[in-house]
Amino acid sequence: MANIQKIKGFVDLFPEEAAKFSFLEAQARDIFTRYGFGELRTPILEKTELFQKSIGEDTDVVGKEMFTFPDRKGRSLTMRPEATAGVVRAFVESKTHQPGRISKFFSFGPMFRYERPQKGRQRQFHQLNAELFGAPEPQADAELILMLKSFLNSIGLEKLEIELNSLGCHDCRPAYKQALVDYYKSKDKENFCEDCQRRMETNPLRVLDCKVPTCKELVQDAPSITDHLCEECKAHFADVRAILDDAGAAYTLNPRLVRGLDYYVRTTFEVTSHDIGSQTAVAGGGRYDGLIKSLGGPDCAATGFACGMERLALLLEEKQLQQPDFYLAVVDNRAANDAMLFAQQLRDKGLRGEVSYAGGSMKSRMRAANKSGARTCLIIGGDEFDNKTVTVKDMAGEGGQETMTRDAYLNQF
Template sequence: MAKIQKIKGVADLFPEDSARYAFMEKTARDVFSSYGYGELRVPILEKTELFCRSIGEETDVVQKEMYTFPDRKGRSLTMRPEATAGIVRAYVENKIFQPGKVSKYFTFGPMFRYERPQAGRMRQFHQIDSEVFGAAEPQADAEVLLMLSSFLSKIGLEKLSFELNSLGCPECRPKYNQALKDFLSSLDREQLCEDCQRRMDTNPLRVLDCKSRNCKALTEKAPTLPDHLCGECREHFDTVIALIDEAGLKYTLNPRLVRGLDYYQRTAFEVTSGDIGAQTAVAGGGRYDGLVESLGGPKKVPAIGFACGMERLAMLLQGEFEPATDFYVALVDERAAREALIFGEKLRRSGLKGEVGFTAKSMKAQLRYANKINAQKCFIFGADEYENGTVTIKEMTDGGEQATVVRDEYFK
């Protein structure tokens, strides 16, 4: 019978790999909770309309990348391509909003996009996501940036670049869009890629987000958003910059940074690394003050958030992430199998982590395995230990000293 293989673009994460993800999740919980965030878990499966209305009909995510299918009743469902839309849906559906209330959430989990698999980019990938609702002040933007910086620093990543831009608001964005359309209309349309030819008519801002070298070169002299900001947007962005300057966060202003989703406005940012090839972005986000209203919530609920790609972060993590092992119980004499198992259980109940050998093997083989799993101590059950009610304890570090003790006395 033919074996069944995994789907292209997904991965099996064995303990040595998943330990990296567990480390990132634990660090995120610690850092985010110190800023007043709580964990919110939302469904993987949502109505397709949620993503069309939030992300934008003309984005590449909706046009090309979503896993969408009808259920048995003909309803269109989608595997979530990102987390923000689902969190906003939960926020609106559960009527969390109250005047003056600030709500802070974070979540982890798998996302799904049909993209060409490559280093750091999978069709099932994982994100760490953070969102804040109810805070319009630039101080919220600055705090989000500083929290993201703190998280990345705590997992050991230092050689990263923060890029910032302001995308304006519904007041100043239309004027910029018109200026950009005027510029794009002066170009030879046929020289742009097929996607950008379509974007010129449907969503010209997306042209600036194109990764094609040729399109980048053709639009190098395009008008920039920062030059078209209204007074309020300019003041907001200047305050964000002043705050993170005072906090010591290093960054670069990138007037071409527009992000890939339609809901962003005002502050937008990305964190990039030069150590993982062409796919340099490891985190990104921004402000999306109109999204709550567009998904049926009240007007003028400000919001800002970010997401980190865990596959890309995992590629940058240094060091070993093997689960800690305190002990290994080595079974050398088959007669001691029951005693070995019970002894190992007592060790775990005392707060230690480790394994028990189920089959009797040679001492050499048992010690080799104890070394392989990085056990700190090896508890040996051989013929003498079985007959005398003892256990031999061998230190796997510090010179390998060993001693034999009465089992009943060990836990007293």
């Protein structure tokens, strides 16, 4: 009988890889709570209409990429392809909004999209999200971008590039969409890829984001959204930029930057990293003021961002995560029980590490200590067992070692 294998595009995260995700979540909790954000956990499964209404039925996500199926009563359910819609649904359903009140949430978890698996992008992927409700001011946009930058710096990413744009609002965007459609017609629709030919009718802005070389070349001279902003949108965008300038957060203006989801308005941004040489997009977001109202909630401003955790985990391959404090090597079988109890005392002191369960050769135990990445190798052999001592070997630096009583070693912590 053949072994049952995992589904294509779904990945098992063994301890070494899962540790990267845990590290990212811990850093996010630390940074985001400094800004007053609290964690919100929403279901993986939602009603399909939630994503149809929020993301837009004409988007690639809803049209091509969702995992959708009927339940036993024939109701259409979807495994969430992104987090924001579920967070908004929870916010509206809880009826906790009050005029003038600002709500800040962050969340982690798996998302699901049916697309071609590749390195850093699977059909089950993980996102880290932050959402800020109730603040229409440009200061909220700028604060989110600065918080995101602080988080990415905290995980060791320094070579960051922030791209910034404004998509206008529901008042000024229609004229821009029409200008785009007129421009596309002047270039002959048939010269664009099939997806872009469809997008011209359903979502003209998405054509600007096409990665097909011929389409990229065709839109080089397309009208810029910043030339079509109303006065309020211009002022809002200017304030966002001024705050980032004063905070020393470098950015570049990219009038071709659009988001793949219909609900974005005004400020939109993307962050890329150059920490492993080639440019890698690691986060993106923006403002989506009309989404909460469209899902039955109050007319409430909203802004947020999402980070792809798989992309960040790839970047962490070049970084050194937290090392174990010790590896306790047993080289005499008589010492196995003593070593286990000593390791427990070390863990009670807050140290992290593991112990070999039985005796073995010094050579094999040192190989295991090296493989563990521990800062210190603790050795208990026959002499150490007889004398209630431990030999402490530095696995970094000069690699020296000394023998001391176990109580003396414990009393250092």
